[in-house]
Amino acid sequence: MSSTLSYFRQENLPHIWCPGCGHGTVTGSLIRAIQRLDLDKNKVCIVSGIGCSSRAVGYLDFDTLHTAHGRALAFATGIKLARPELKVIVMTGDGDCTAIGGNHFIHAARRNIDITTIVMNNNIYGMTSGQYSPMTPKGMYGTTAPYGNLERSFDLCELAKAAGATYVARATSYHVPLLIDLIEAALQNKGFSMVEAIVQCPTYFGRKNKVGGPVEMLNWIKDGVVNVKAAASLPPEKVAGKKLIGELHNAPASEYTADYDELIAKVQRTYEGFQGGLYGCASNSD
């Protein structure tokens, strides 16, 4: 097993994240999961969108793709379908994934394409300095919600499950061993996996909402969640208003790129001896 640091492009460090930011914790957790599974570095491709979270890929020593805002999953879909043998991972944030990229998110889940998506949810747009996102809880503050956010937030795990993801889990930057375990399991699911990692943004969310610094924010995050296994034996009042962490959905199903390869094999059997598309095209009528 290689050292953890060997998975980083050390020449690109230090990173640009604020002191106390949770994104490094998630990035470290992903690397540890990859390390545990001993994945071939040359066969892992990590794709991101735009935002604080998406800067992670620049520090990682794989084929990495830092794309346009919200589009990581669409780019990743192209890579995975073109080369199904690659392990494709998407690192994205709550704004990137659930607002501008929401459509790509539900459709990637619907297809059950084998992509592991890590959503770093800090409940705010950090890169643009603290605007509310679709994951900002109602009543909380952002620079564009100066009187409190009126909008309801997504339950991203429920959304992923409803859209067809076959592995869905949630952890936080406080619950690091759990986060690593869940990412490891997600990477092993042959299909669309989503791990929501709730993280602290002390610079914008913490300050705007007077939650405090990194330590206070981590405690606030810890107090806002309950493990799904523990929740089963707790009285309802102890669970009410809290988010569940742990493995929330694991329902393997046939995977899109594998199905496509089967389709190719079937079509090619039908058209055995076919010399290529050039002159063999059936005429395309109206």
Next chain:
Amino acid sequence: MRVEFRLSGSGGQGLLLAGIVLAEAAILDDKNAVQTQSYGPEARGGSSKAEVVISDEDIDYPKATDPDYLLALTAESYKSYGPLMGKGLIIVDSSVPVSADIAARTVSVPILETARDKVGKKVVANIVALGVLGGLSKAATRTSLEAAVKSRVPKGTEELNVSALRAGFELAELAASQRGARKTQA
């Protein structure tokens, strides 16, 4: 020589296919052919227009400018395109009342009726019409028209469509005897 066709009717009547087959038949005869179309958003109903230009020479402009033949299967298409006709011949389905206001030479041909009653399937009216156009214009040979029909229609319907084409040829011969006699009902 450049021969221009305009095939008009409602969407779903298969006029586009008729135009394609006509163009393909001309190519089988070693001529040049271009087929264009215009259509509305409706897959069925609405208006539909296909145009075919056949020539021994290069075709620089692909659309009909002064059609030699207008096929009109509906009253609406007859009213829309009939008045634009100059030197050419209008072939109108016998279900469409012929108007004295439309001056161009006109033959009225029972295309829909022949498809329904003689060939036995309403849907092959387009191929019956193709037979009429081919027979009257002689822009493509009968052999090529038959070959083109066989290559373009859905598998298993070749025989039906060829009989529709032949029924169209017969109607053309009948209609040819009408020519010169303006606006007579067949």
Next chain:
Amino acid sequence: MTRNAKLMQGNEACTIGALAAGLEFYAGYPITPSTEIAELCAEELPKVGGKFIQMEDEIGSIAACIGASLAGKKAMTATSGPGFSLMQECLGYASLTEVPLVIIDVQRMGPSTGMPTSPAQADLMQARWGTHGDHPVIVLAPGNVKECFELTFKAFDIAETYRVPVIVLTDEIIGHMREKVILPDPAGLKPLRRAAPASPAGYKPYAADPDGGVPLMAPFGEGYRWHVTGLFHDESGRPSGKSEVADKLMRRLARKVEKAAPLIEEHFEESLEDAEIVVVSFGSSAMSSLSAVRRARREGVKAGMLRLKTMWPFPDELVARAASRARRVIVPEMNLGQLALEVERAGCGGAPVTRLGKVNGELFRPEEVYASIMEAVK
């Protein structure tokens, strides 16, 4: 019947041209009047082991194509105006990150939903300037069905050679028109593929001659472990906010296409030698124009035709030369003067330019262009 003569639709010819060029990946979203391209790709690609995917929108379509191209595949998407608008952001991404890609835009009447089944040529400027930021663009415009095949094939060669997105700009008339075409013998076609580095050792994904050089491109998944970003980046692909890095990259990208321009330029001309009235057009408008020019010639008018096939980079010198003896330059196009602006800019030896725009969703009738020619010789 001439050997291999076929009645073929423009959209079909684009698809067959792409397949002949080695298309391996198509991602698209249904939109009139381009949909036949997607349908045919869905049918044909699996037969040759390629992949087709219908994405959730046009943004996702071009994004998936860029992903597939980075994975080493030849990728294409096709669309029309509204979808082309949605693709603009990622078109800029492909340009800055130098990802080979072919986009077919079958133009229809806009703006907005416009007239979906009617032709237009009003995406000429969108194709050039649609994405934000300065960026070089290569745009090819077929003038008939056969050229749909040829120029789509060529678009792949250009994309692979220069690592650029290439746009094939057709329109509803050419896309849906069927005509007789004789395609070249496939054995004689030698499609190009991007130059790849020899080994991962010391690979710098964006190292190239600053004077328009093209960097070597490694496919993902082969041990190169390189970084691609839409941020400005140095030779290693590392994001950089340094002004000198940005300046160097911008100038190399622009120079790359500038140097390619004379090598890829193509056009059709007729009777230009002594032409006093020069008609400059492209795509389906050029068909009406040619018919009008020929008629005028038959009647003794010194009219000539220049049909552009390479729209961008704009062939300034060619246009200036063609119009050097002209008394009048006429530019028929299905928009309100996008090509005419460029023709005016290219300079026409002082000859006035007639902006013959048509925006009713119909192709020019030859007599409309003819009338303009006759007006000019009065």
